[in-house]
Amino acid sequence: MLRTFCDCLTDVKCPAAHADLASAMKISVGVLLKGSAWTIGAYGFGQVLRMGTNVVLARLLAPELFGIMLIVNSLRTGITLISDFGVGQNIVYNKEANNPEFYNTARTMEIIRSVLLFVVCLAVAIPLSRFYRSPILVWILPVSALSFVTSGFSSVSRFLVQKRMEVAKLNMFEMIVAFISSVGYIQFAYFSPNIWSLVLGGVFGSVVSMIGSYYLLPYTRQKLYISKRYARQILGFGKWIFVSSIVYFLSMNYDRLYLPKLLSFDVLGVYGVARSIAELIGILTLRLGNIVLFPFIASHAQMARSDLHLQLASIRAKSFLAVAIGISILVAISDVAIKILYDHRYQDAGWMLPLLILGSWFSVLASVNDSTLLGLGKPSYSAMANSTKFAFLAIGLPLGFAVSGVLGVVIVFALADLCRYVPIFMGQYRERFSFGRQDLVLSLALLGLTAFWQWLRWVLGFGTSFDKVF
Numbered sequence: 001m002l003r004t005f006c007d008c009l010t011d012v013k014c015p016a017a018h019a020d021l022a023s024a025m026k027i028s029v030g031v032l033l034k035g036s037a038w039t040i041g042a043y044g045f046g047q048v049l050r051m052g053t054n055v056v057l058a059r060l061l062a063p064e065l066f067g068i069m070l071i072v073n074s075l076r077t078g079i080t081l082i083s084d085f086g087v088g089q090n091i092v093y094n095k096e097a098n099n100p101e102f103y104n105t106a107r108t109m110e111i112i113r114s115v116l117l118f119v120v121c122l123a124v125a126i127p128l129s130r131f132y133r134s135p136i137l138v139w140i141l142p143v144s145a146l147s148f149v150t151s152g153f154s155s156v157s158r159f160l161v162q163k164r165m166e167v168a169k170l171n172m173f174e175m176i177v178a179f180i181s182s183v184g185y186i187q188f189a190y191f192s193p194n195i196w197s198l199v200l201g202g203v204f205g206s207v208v209s210m211i212g213s214y215y216l217l218p219y220t221r222q223k224l225y226i227s228k229r230y231a232r233q234i235l236g237f238g239k240w241i242f243v244s245s246i247v248y249f250l251s252m253n254y255d256r257l258y259l260p261k262l263l264s265f266d267v268l269g270v271y272g273v274a275r276s277i278a279e280l281i282g283i284l285t286l287r288l289g290n291i292v293l294f295p296f297i298a299s300h301a302q303m304a305r306s307d308l309h310l311q312l313a314s315i316r317a318k319s320f321l322a323v324a325i326g327i328s329i330l331v332a333i334s335d336v337a338i339k340i341l342y343d344h345r346y347q348d349a350g351w352m353l354p355l356l357i358l359g360s361w362f363s364v365l366a367s368v369n370d371s372t373l374l375g376l377g378k379p380s381y382s383a384m385a386n387s388t389k390f391a392f393l394a395i396g397l398p399l400g401f402a403v404s405g406v407l408g409v410v411i412v413f414a415l416a417d418l419c420r421y422v423p424i425f426m427g428q429y430r431e432r433f434s435f436g437r438q439d440l441v442l443s444l445a446l447l448g449l450t451a452f453w454q455w456l457r458w459v460l461g462f463g464t465s466f467d468k469v470f
Helices: 002-007 015-024 026-060 063-081 087-093 100-131 137-144 146-152 157-163 167-191 195-213 228-261 265-278 280-299 305-341 349-375 380-404 406-430 436-459
Strands: none
Touching (some): 026 167, 026 280, 087 228, 100 228, 137 146, 157 167, 228 406, 265 349, 406 436
16 A cells, blocks of 8 residues: 555656666665665764753753854854855766866865855954844854864865765764764763853864864875866856855744844743754755765766656655654654653743644755755756745744744744745756655645644543644
8 A cells, every 4th residue: 555655656657668777777776775774874873862962961051052052053054154165066966076186176175265264253253242242252153163174174085975975984974973072062061061061062073073084085185286177167066056055044044043133042042952853854854865865866967857757756755755754753742752851941842843843844845856956957946945935034034923922933934944845846847857746745644644643642631742832
C-alpha cells in the first residue's frame, strides 16, 4: 500500500520506457541514498548533542543571555550573508574546481572577505549597541567576529570533499567538531556562567573547525593566489548567490532583529529556544540539499531533465512521506518535551513549539526544491523566493504582534516559508522540473496525520498540543 501511494506521487506514466535508464543510474542513486543516510545519521547525532548542550546551558544560564546571543548571532550571520559570493557553491558546481589555481583563487578571495567582515564588525559595534540599548554589545560583537577570520582561513577541503560526494568523511568531520564544540560550551558555562561563556564557546568552535578542516584532504596544495580568469567565473556564478544570500538572511532573521525592539530579553530568549528547536528539521533538509542533492544534480546536469526527474520522484516521495510522519509526531509531543527538559522559566516555549514545527514543513519543501534549482545552475529563483518571504515577514510581523502579540508573531513566522515555496515552485515549473502534485498530496497527508495524533491525545485524556495557544 505504501508503495502504491508513493508511486502515485511520482508522476510516472510509463516506467517500462525508462528501464534502461534506471539500470544505468542505479549506482548514482545508490550514492545519493548512501549520502542521505550518512547526512541524516550525522545530523541526528549532532542535534541530540545540540539539544543536550542547550538543556545543560539553560540550567546554567539565565534566559536573557540567550536573548542577547540571539541578536549577536543574527547580526553575525547577516554580515556574513550580505557579502557571500558563493565560494562553496562555486567549488561544488564548477567543473574546474579541482584545479589548484581555481580553489586557491576561491580561498584567497574568501580570506580577503573574512578580514573585511571582521573590520566591519569593529566599525558597527558601537552604533548597534546603542540601537539595541545593550552596552555590552560593544565588546561582544568584536570578539564574536573572530570566527569570521578563522572561517576565512579554513581549508577549502570541505568543499572539495562535498564536490566529490565523500559524504561519510564530511559528516564524520562535522560530528567530531560538534562534539568538541559542545564540550567547550559546557566547560565555559560551568566555570563562568555569564554571557562570555556563550561568546567564547562560539569562537572556540570556529577554531576547532578551522584546524580540523586541514586534515580532511591533507595533501591539498593551498596558497594565496588569484587568477583573474577564475575570479571572474566565481563572481559571475556568485552574483545571484550574493543577492540570494542577502534576502535569505533578511527572510530567516528578520524576526530576530525586529523583535528585540518589542520584547524583553527573557521573552526573546524563550522564543529563541522554541525557534531553534523547530528549525532543526529545516536545517537537516538544508544540509541534505547542500551536501547531497545539489552536488548530485550538478553532476548529472547533462542528463535530460525528464529522465533526472523520473529518478528523483520516487525517492523524493518516500523521503517526504517519512518527514511528514515525523513532523506530525513531533507536533504531538513537543509541548511535553518542553515540560520535561526545561525549567519553569522556559515553559512558554511549549505552546510556541507545535506551531513552529508545523510550519517547518513548508521550509522542508522550499529547501529541497531550491537545491534542485541550484543544481540545475539556476540560483536566481532562490533570490526571488527569499525576497517574497522577507516581504511577508516585514508586513506580517508588525501586524501579527499588533493583533495577537507573541502568538501573532509565531503564526506569521510559521507561515512564512509557504510564501518562499511559491516562487521556487514557479521556477521549477518553468524549468520543467516541478513536483507540484506530489507536494500537494504530501501536505494533505501531513495535515491528516497531525489531526489524527491530536485526536488520539485528546481521547487518551492528554488534551492537544494547542490547548495553551488560544
